[in-house]
Structures are given as structure tokens and as C-alpha cells.
Amino acid sequence: MGNKLTRNLYMIPYSLWIVLFVIAPIMLVLYYSFFDIEGNFSLINYQKFFTPVYLKMTLSSFWYAFLITLISLLFAYPTAYLLTKTKHKQLWLLLIIVPSWVNLLLKAYAFIGIFGQYGMANSLLEMIGIGSRQILFTDFSFIFVAVYIFIPFMILPIFNALNELNPSLLDAANDLGASKWTAFRRVIFPLTIDGVKSGCQIVFIPALSLFMLTRLIAGNRVITLGTAIEQHFLVTQDWGMGATIAVFLIIAMFFIMFLTRDRKRGV
């Protein structure tokens, strides 16, 4: 009995946290989304969301988030694989994680310098004979910087999954005559798919609502849902519309969690 009581006691901080900082804010967001700019109860925000402007914005947000996630994955998987083969795994891992401790804004400003007309990137292009070109404020620079920022979060879960992989399984595959590619396709990848999934979740969802980079690196040439939320809360003070976009982002998030959920194996 006493055991149960203490267990319930331990639940208090957790439930308080969840109610105050997860459930209550989501409810507030939902509540605000039903008010128009003059504070009247209405569904106009939802109606407005389904106009071409916001639908286009949603599509482009998803497209960029998808590209960012895909490119991160393409670079992260081999990197993580290589890391598990190195001697000082933890050191290499640390080196990959360290940049994520630096403030995002600082990194963005650094890239403005690097990608600028007279920046390092253009000097390099100049040197190898391609000649300087506009890099800053393009789709390329936006995706590059976003991938740079998110890639540690993709590497980490994949690395953990690969690291836990039992090497004897590979030996077994080898003994049974599997080629390297087959071993990867049939053994390694399926066993690390959970790492890939959580990596994709951690990257895709924040990428969907990136806002600062869209201005600093893409010069507002890329407009994501995050940019629109920021504008509605800070500039127009149209909290209702901002909240409505946030509601759709939350729905998108649940949808992605559902798509990448852990299916129990063997069912």
C-alpha cells in the first residue's frame, strides 16, 4: 500500500508538468484559434487557412522540411556508421555535438559572413575558377545552413542504434553468404530503422516551423509556417490566425509521429 502511495507521490511533479506545460498550452492555442482579429468567436481563421496563400505556404514548408530531413539523413547515416568504426567514438561524437551548443543566432550570423559576396565560400569558388556568385539568400544556402544545424540531431540516434547492433549478427549474415549490400539491406538497416525514425522526427518537426533562418539566410525568399506564426503574433497581433497555423502544425506533428511510430515487431 505504502509503495503505491509513494509511487503516486512521485507522479505529482510529472503530471503537474504535463498539465501546466503541455496540455494547458495546447488547449490555449486551440482556444485562441477560434477568435478573429477583433476578438469575436468565429471559424474565419480556419477558413483563411484553406486559402491559396496559406496552402502554398504549408506545401512549401513541407517541401523544405522534407529536403532538409532527406539531406540530413543521407549525410548522417554514413557518418554515424563511420563513427561506430572509429577508435575514439566518444571523442568524435563530441566533436559533432559541440557545434549544437553554440547559439543558433550566432551560427546564422557566421553564415551570413561565410556566404557573403566577399565571404570564404566565394573566395574558394574564385580560387577554383568558378567565379563568385550569389550564395546568400538562395534556396541552397537556406537548406545548407538548416542541414548544418540539424545534422547532429540526426546522427545521434542513428549512431546509438548502430552502436547497439550486435556484431555477431553481421558475422552470421556473412557466414550465410550475404553480400555486403544484402547484409546492410536485410540486417543493418532494419535493425537501425528506429534510430532513423527518431532522427527524422527530431529534424522534420522543427524544420517545419523554422523561422529565423528564413529571414537571416534566405532573406524571406523562403516563407514557412513558422514565419507566418511569428508575424501574426508579433506584427499583426492576430493571435487567432497565429494559433490556427500552430494548430495545423500540431496536427502535422501528430501525423508524423503516427507515421514513424514503433510498430511491435513480429505482429
Next chain:
Amino acid sequence: MKKLLQLFIAGIILSAILLYAIQAMNESQGYSGENTLTIYNWGNYIDMDLIKQFEKETGVNVIYETFDSNEAMLTKIQQGGTTYDIAVPSEYMIDKMREEDLLIPLDHRKLPNLNNIDDRFMDLPFDPGNKYSIPYFWGTVGIAFNPELLPNKTFTSWNDLWDPALKNEILLVDGAREVIGMGLNSLGYSLNDTNKQHLQEASQKLETLTPNIKAIVGDENKLLMQNNEAAIAVLWSGDAADIMWENEAIDYVVPKEGSNLWFDNMVIPKTVKNIEAAHQFINFMLDPEIAAQNTEYVAYSTPNKAALSYMDEEMVNDERFYPPPELTEKLEVYKNLGPKMLSYYNDLFLEFKMHPK
């Protein structure tokens, strides 16, 4: 467990000691005393020597805090829990703060220096009779350009920006009123226009400008212009002054069709604790010599007519920052268009940003 408890208690004791130390330090500097004045201003927007001088003359202790956007300032004053005695919002924010009852009326009897302000800048639509606010600095929206990067180009009109030769050269400021206003001005409409047809026309015209736009940015435009990364920027005259200070090649022009006239104004927000000192400070800043010194430091345009005679002549005669009357007549102050219209402006601006290059 015991160790954890000890650590916990040690933490609490340490915090208590630190808290006491902060209290003691504040008291020794007189911060918790009666006679303090908390000023909430934009970053780097006052000559700090003047604050020292004010402290010396009046014996008031000044706490100086800064904000970087009107909206951030509004939120902090709305939420309460702050003790700002003076704030310096822009004119459109004053309307809003007045509507939300966040401002304390000024006692003009305590501001004898008020008559130093140019009559042109008194009694403006955002605050009739200057009941709540006194102009601190003013300026325009215009075109900053770098002749070294653009030989043989001159700018006199907004329409010069539509020149096809300027492909991918222009930085716009990330503000709906500024950009849509520029569209309206270029068509000869008022930048307070609420006629939706005119607004549509303006946004269609702006969309044809997209090939020339390099980026739509915030404060980064200063950095980009200074470093010759961009040749043209549409921005506030204050930012232009900062850029020109850093990079002498750059020039600034207020287009002939007219533009926006903006003001930053001293107000007493309802979070005030020391009304007396707040009035003392406003009056101090209105003194001609003080205002002149402050203007030479900040390099924005001062509304203080009496101060002009104490200032460097070259600065006062600079028509880019003190435009001649023919042009000032065409400058318009933003009117509060109401949330619905503002939201319409913003939707147009959002569409404009999303317009493919």
C-alpha cells in the same frame, strides 16, 4: 540520499547569501532608494554621458534598460512587474498604448522646455495636443545606395527601383507598412490608403519588383550595406545614418513622391514609480544644448528647433536628414488603420514575399 540533501541545503544557503549580497550592493548604489528613474529605450539611442550629467544635476539614480522592438516593449509594459518610468515607443505604438490605457498624461507645466520643439512636430494625429508623448527623434523611410557599386545611377523616385538593370540588388526592410507604403507611394497614393483596389494595385506593382529584390531583411541590412554586400536598401533614415557613418561611400535619398515620417517619442508608461523624476528627465532632454549633444551622438534628426543652433552646421544643413519644406509636406505619418486593415496589409505583404522570383 544524505549527500544529496547536504548538497541541496548548501545550494539554498549559497543562493541566500548571493541574494543578500545583491541587495546590499543595490542599496549601496541607491537603487532601492526612493529616488530612482528607470528608462526603457532603444539600444544605443542616447549619449550615456547625458545620463551621468542628469544624475549629477538632480541626484536621481538612473537605471537604463533597452529594447529592440516596439512590440517587445509593449509586452513588457503590458505584463506589469516592471517599473519603467520612461519609455520611447514609435508613433504607431503610442496609439495602441493609449487605447490600452498604458500611458500617463504628461503635465506640461513641468516641461517648460517643451517650447523648444518645432511646431511642425507638435500636436500630430497620433497624439493630439501631445497629451501623452513628446517627440524624441524623427526620420523618414528612403533609399540608401552605394554609388561605388552602381556607377551612373541616381535615385530621385521610388520608380527608379524598378529599373531592370538593378536585378538582384535591392534589400527591403521587413515591414508590411514600409513595403506596401512604398508601393502606394510609387503610384501616387497615400501610404495610409485603405482603398482595397489601390492596395491591390500597389501589391501587383510590387510583385513586378521581385526580380530586383535580393532579400527582405531586418537589422542585418546595415551589416550587408556596410560591407558592400548589397548596393541598395530601402530603410529608415536612422539606419541609413548608421550605415553612412560606417561606410562613407553610401548615400541616402527620400524619394520625391513622398514617404513615411516617423517619430520615436518619450512617454510615461503606467508602470511609472517616479513621476516627478520622469518629468524632470523629459525636460532635461528637451534642453537645447542637451538635445544638440544627444543628436550629435545618435545622429538621427532632432525635433528640437532650438537645438539646431548648437549643432554642427554640416549636420543641420544635410537635406537628406533635414529635408526641405517642399519634401516634408509630402511626408506622411502612419495612421492607426485598425487591426483589420493592418492584417490586410500584412496578408498582402506575405503574398508579396511568397511571390516566386
